Amino acid sequence: MYQKLLEYQEEDRKLKTIEDAYKTNEDYKKYNVAVRFLKTVTETKNQIEDRAAYLLSELEALNKKYDRLAEDQTEFDEIDDAQEESTVTFLKKKSQELSKAFADIEKEIEKLNGEMTELVAQYKKLSAETKAMKEQYEKSRESVEAIRKTGESEKAVITKKLEEIAKQIPPELMAKYNAARKTSKFPLVYVVDAGDVKHCAACGTEFSTLETATLKKDKFIECENCRKLIFLK
Ligand SMILES: [Zn+2]
Structure with missing residues (x-):
């Protein structure tokens, strides 16, 4: 039962070596960082632009409000100042309200302008980063293409072999193997002697009595702890 799986593992190990060579290659890492950045940067820039457009419309509305208040004040200033006491009190109150309304609007405008300045700074930073990432992309692309050129053809040959071997392995076993491959390092398949059934x-990890019995009976167990596949010879 395990012979084919061992064969698969030996071939698969070659594939893993190529994959690892990709992952640890500095140019490849830089290349991937640049690609990921450039993929998302347009969206981020669009978001900033949308927010800026919104802020501008808010600012415009506030400026209009400010102008209307200024008109009110002009009318108010034109009122004759020889008035009765009740009128004077009213006018004083009105004047205070106007001052407060002006102050509130000014504060809001200041806040919006502050956010706008921040957005512009963000946008500038993003543009500078984009420039740097484009350079990084260009610099690393050539060596990545070279790695890929040899790596991909080797991978294709191995993958084909793996597919052939996998045809002779029960699918549920293949599924367990693939699950182990995702989380564990090679080797993923172990073959043990009858004297070695109490531990993984x-x-x-120490197996329970039940697990040991299962390993003896089925000649196979998947370790609960490390997910590796243990076969009994
Ligand atoms: Zn284990």
Whole structure:
């Protein structure tokens, strides 16, 4: 049962070596960072632009409000000042209200302008980063293409072999193997002697009586702890 899986693992290990070579290659890392950045930067810039447009319309509305208040004040100033006492009190109150309304609007405008300045700074920073990332992309692209050129053709050959071997392995076993591959390092398949059924040969975890019995009976167990596949010879 395990012979084919061992064969698969040996071939798959070659694939993993190529994949790891990609992952640890500095140019490849830089390349991926640049690609990811450039993919999302347009969206981020659009978001900033949308927010800026919104702020501008808010500012415009506030400026109009400010102008209307200024008109009110002019009318108010034109009122004759020889008035009765009740009128004077009213006018004083009205004057205070106007001053407060002006102050509130000024505060709001100041706040919006502050946010606008921040947005502009963000946009500038993003543009500078975009320029740097484009350069990084260009610099790393050539070596990544070289790695890919050899790597991808090697990978294709191996993948084809793996597909052939996998045809001779039960799918549920393949699924377990693939699950282990995602989380664990090679080797993923272990073959043990009859004297070695009480512990996981990969991680050393002690098996329960039931697990040991299962391993003896089915000649196979998937370690609960490390997910590796343990076969009995
Ligand atoms: Zn284990």
